[in-house]
Amino acid sequence: MNLLLRRATIVDPASHLHGQIADIAIRDGIIHQIATGIDPAGYEVTDADGLCASPGFVDLFAQFCDPGEEHRESLQSGAAAAAAGGYTDVLLVPNTNPCVYNKSTVEYIRRSGENGPVNLHPIGALTRNTEGKELAELYDMAASGAKAFSDGLKPIQSGGLLLKALQYILAIDGVIIQLPDDRSFNPGGLMHEGVVSTRLGLPGRPALAEELMVARDIELLRYTGARLHLTGISCAGSVSRIRAAKAEGLRVTCSVTPLHLLFTDDDLAGYDTNLKLAPPLRTAADREALRAAVIDGTVDCIASHHLPQDSDHKVVEFEYAANGALGLQTAYAAVAKAMPELAPDMLAALFGANARRIFGLDDATIREGSPATITLHAPQTPWTFTETQNRSRSANSPFFGKAFTARIGGIIHRGGLFLNTF
Numbered sequence: 001m002n003l004l005l006r007r008a009t010i011v012d013p014a015s016h017l018h019g020q021i022a023d024i025a026i027r028d029g030i031i032h033q034i035a036t037g038i039d040p041a042g043y044e045v046t047d048a049d050g051l052c053a054s055p056g057f058v059d060l061f062a063q064f065c066d067p068g069e070e071h072r073e074s075l076q077s078g079a080a081a082a083a084a085g086g087y088t089d090v091l092l093v094p095n096t097n098p099c100v101y102n103k104s105t106v107e108y109i110r111r112s113g114e115n116g117p118v119n120l121h122p123i124g125a126l127t128r129n130t131e132g133k134e135l136a137e138l139y140d141m142a143a144s145g146a147k148a149f150s151d152g153l154k155p156i157q158s159g160g161l162l163l164k165a166l167q168y169i170l171a172i173d174g175v176i177i178q179l180p181d182d183r184s185f186n187p188g189g190l191m192h193e194g195v196v197s198t199r200l201g202l203p204g205r206p207a208l209a210e211e212l213m214v215a216r217d218i219e220l221l222r223y224t225g226a227r228l229h230l231t232g233i234s235c236a237g238s239v240s241r242i243r244a245a246k247a248e249g250l251r252v253t254c255s256v257t258p259l260h261l262l263f264t265d266d267d268l269a270g271y272d273t274n275l276k277l278a279p280p281l282r283t284a285a286d287r288e289a290l291r292a293a294v295i296d297g298t299v300d301c302i303a304s305h306h307l308p309q310d311s312d313h314k315v316v317e318f319e320y321a322a323n324g325a326l327g328l329q330t331a332y333a334a335v336a337k338a339m340p341e342l343a344p345d346m347l348a349a350l351f352g353a354n355a356r357r358i359f360g361l362d363d364a365t366i367r368e369g370s371p372a373t374i375t376l377h378a379p380q381t382p383w384t385f386t387e388t389q390n391r392s393r394s395a396n397s398p399f400f401g402k403a404f405t406a407r408i409g410g411i412i413h414r415g416g417l418f419l420n421t422f
Contacts, residue, residue, distance in 0.1 A: 230242065
């Protein structure tokens with residue numbers, strides 16, 4: 001398919017065309033020409049006036065539940081949700097059944113995404129069956145296409161085991177993703193421990209459970225000199241520790257979720273199970289610290305933490321509800337709503353360029369001769385997310401019926417144009 005984007009605003013600081021409004025001509029998946037007034041003959045023309053064109057967005061922590069629990073999400077439905085959310089690449093956590101801890105499961109996921117709209121990148125499990133006992137086949141998984149290693153939703157609790165993993169990963173220059181959470185701190189906690197949890201009568205989990213894990217992991221990183229990405233950061237104390245580690249020159253990066261930039265524990269007053277998360281929503285002061293860290297560059301990426309749950313695990317009392325929410329289709333809009341001061345180039349870096357650099361994904365710079373891997377986004381276009389627009393097999397989103405001021409227009413990837421019609 002030959003495509004012509006009319007009057008797109010190029011938002012890509014790595015491109016010499018950054019900030020320019022131009023036509024982008026694409027032939028057989030390659031950017032053939034970027035100029036004004038390109039002859040439309042032989043092209044399928046799309047009006048991109050008012051849309052920003054940026055290197056394809058990347059999500060680095062999503063759960064597609066396949067293999068094993070396809071009723072919650074399949075690789076195909078997850079990819080459709082990702083494309084609607086503006087993503088061309090998604091890193092998938094290994095917490096499936098069976099989990100992704102050897103080369104065969106890595107290859108299954110990678111091959112399953114070859115014909116879809118989105119590149120699916122398996123995150124290999126750090127330990128066998130994500131049990132946190134012995135290291136998995138890291139070298140074989142890397143050779144088969146694993147882009148990073150993590151036990152995903154089950155963070156490594158043993159410092160000695162994580163130390164061994166960090167040392168091992170040096171040989172293949174890999175990246176470990178850790179969701180910092182010491183599960184020994186009140187494992188029955190349902191939300192952030194504080195004034196609101198006391199008022200609601202719900203057991204809480206302290207910020208200390210995250211902050212101590214961040215401090216421990218940074219010490220292990222200092223000892224090994226490896227590469228570590230901390231995702232789901234939710235506390236002011238975690239932010240300050242990561243900022244100091246970066247200033248020291250340690251190879252640590254981090255990401256936050258859109259929900260933690262937008263909501264606080266006060267928003268749980270209505271017991272909305274779609275806001276029951278791990279890590280839990282924190283205080284307004286923690287949220288402001290996260291926003292400040294986004295502005296000053298301490299936070300490298302936005303991670304959706306897309307976690308589909310069926311109604312049996314969400315339409316129940318708050319105490320019995322499972323953690324997690326959908327995130328892929330609303331991540332961009334939620335961040336723009338939480339932080340309207342973010343310029344389009346900052347959003348493009350948080351959602352795409354930084355993750356590509358950290359995890360060694362293909363360059364997607366917008367220039368002639370490069371593969372067309374493009375996200376079309378509109379920072380100032382209002383829309384409302386409805387259940388009919390939902391592409392996931394699950395419906396655990398806190399955003400149905402909610403209005404936003406920024407939206408995703410679609411993606412161009414693998415020679416195809418995938419436009420949102422809403």
